[in-house]
Structures are given as structure tokens and as C-alpha cells.
Amino acid sequence: MTMPFLHPTHLTICQKTGTNPNARQKTWLTGMNTILIVIMLCALTATHPAQADNWFQPLSGKPVAQDGDTLEFGFKLVDLYGADSLERFQKCVVNGQDTACGADAWQAITNLIAKTPVRCETKALNRYKRNMAICRNANGVDIGQQMVALGWAIARTDQMPSYAAAEQSAKAARRGAWAGKFIDPLKWRQGKRLPEHEISIY
Numbered sequence: 001m002t003m004p005f006l007h008p009t010h011l012t013i014c015q016k017t018g019t020n021p022n023a024r025q026k027t028w029l030t031g032m033n034t035i036l037i038v039i040m041l042c043a044l045t046a047t048h049p050a051q052a053d054n055w056f057q058p059l060s061g062k063p064v065a066q067d068g069d070t071l072e073f074g075f076k077l078v079d080l081y082g083a084d085s086l087e088r089f090q091k092c093v094v095n096g097q098d099t100a101c102g103a104d105a106w107q108a109i110t111n112l113i114a115k116t117p118v119r120c121e122t123k124a125l126n127r128y129k130r131n132m133a134i135c136r137n138a139n140g141v142d143i144g145q146q147m148v149a150l151g152w153a154i155a156r157t158d159q160m161p162s163y164a165a166a167e168q169s170a171k172a173a174r175r176g177a178w179a180g181k182f183i184d185p186l187k188w189r190q191g192k193r194l195p196e197h198e199i200s201i202y
Helices: 008-018 021-047 101-113 143-149 161-173 185-189
Strands: 059-061 064-067 070-073 076-080 083-085 092-094 097-099 118-125 131-137 153-155
Touching: 064 101, 070 118, 076 083, 076 143, 083 143, 083 185, 101 143, 131 143, 143 153, 143 161, 153 161
Parallel strands: 076 131
Antiparallel strands: 059 118, 064 070, 070 076, 083 153, 092 097, 118 131
16 A cells, blocks of 8 residues: 655644644634634724714814914814915915915914814815815804905805805905905916916026
């Protein structure tokens, strides 16, 4: 009768598990340890249920304005949902004169949040994973809508259709940036400038 060929690996496995009582005991202990770990994980899950995604938790406090539509709560940045403000260093032209309209927008939102706490309800995340939120002060004033009404932000009506009326009012009264010429902040971020601010390279 021909003896079956055993590869050295097979012999090693047999030696470890088939004939060594200590190996069998180690295998049993390993199995018990795995069962205990599973039980402990289940217990932890039961006593500490999974929390909701904290990206969408409301934020409250006294934020600092980074620019006309970005608030900072500690290390958390929040963009106003539906209101796209002039950028901090953006310029406009009023009566043929340059104006620091981006700085004016920053000052306007700073005034809106200066006296009361602010609460922000997140509606979406932008591509930078930054919260986009409807923010109100303690008096219930919608800060984004107010920035649009003051003429320092463009209404993004695909996000907040209700802001359209505030923008029309600002245009009619020539408030804020509507008093002169300016570039939509979205296009300004893409590099577009007023003819007065374009740089010619010869």
C-alpha cells in the first residue's frame, strides 16, 4: 500500500493541532476570547447607541465672522445657506470710485451677530465638507436673508427661493453693492473682475 505524500506544511499543522494537547487548549481559549470580545462589543453598543451625524447637529453660540457669509464657532466654519456674500477682499465701483465692498459686507454681518447668540441649522454640506446653514440671532433675524436685504449678498434662490424678494428690494433701493457695479461673488472666486480691476500684462 502506497503511503500518501504529506507536505511538510501538513506535518506542521498535524503536529500543532492533531497531537499536541496544549495546542488544542490554546485553540479553545482563543475561541472563548473571541466570544467574550463579541459579547462586550454588543453590550457597549446597547449602552451607547450610535449618535446622529454631528455634521448636521445645530450650532449655537457667539461666532466670529470670517467674511460676509462665513461664521466660525470655535474651529467650526459655517457658510450661510442661500446667501452668497461679496468676498472679504472684493472691490466694487460706485460713482467711478473703488469701494471696499467685501470689507463692508464683513462689517455688516459682524454687526448682525455682535449683540446676541446665534443658532445655525445645517441644511447641506458644501464640497469642502463645511456646514451650510440657516443662521438666526436671538431675536429671530435670519442673518442670510438680512445680508441679502442689505445688498451685501446675492440670493441663491435654488437654495432659498424666499430670499428673492429681499434681493429685489435691495436692488430697487440700491442698497449695499447694488449702489454701483460689482461682480457676482461666485464669478469673482473664479477669477472674473470688473474692467476697472483687470490687470493687463504686456
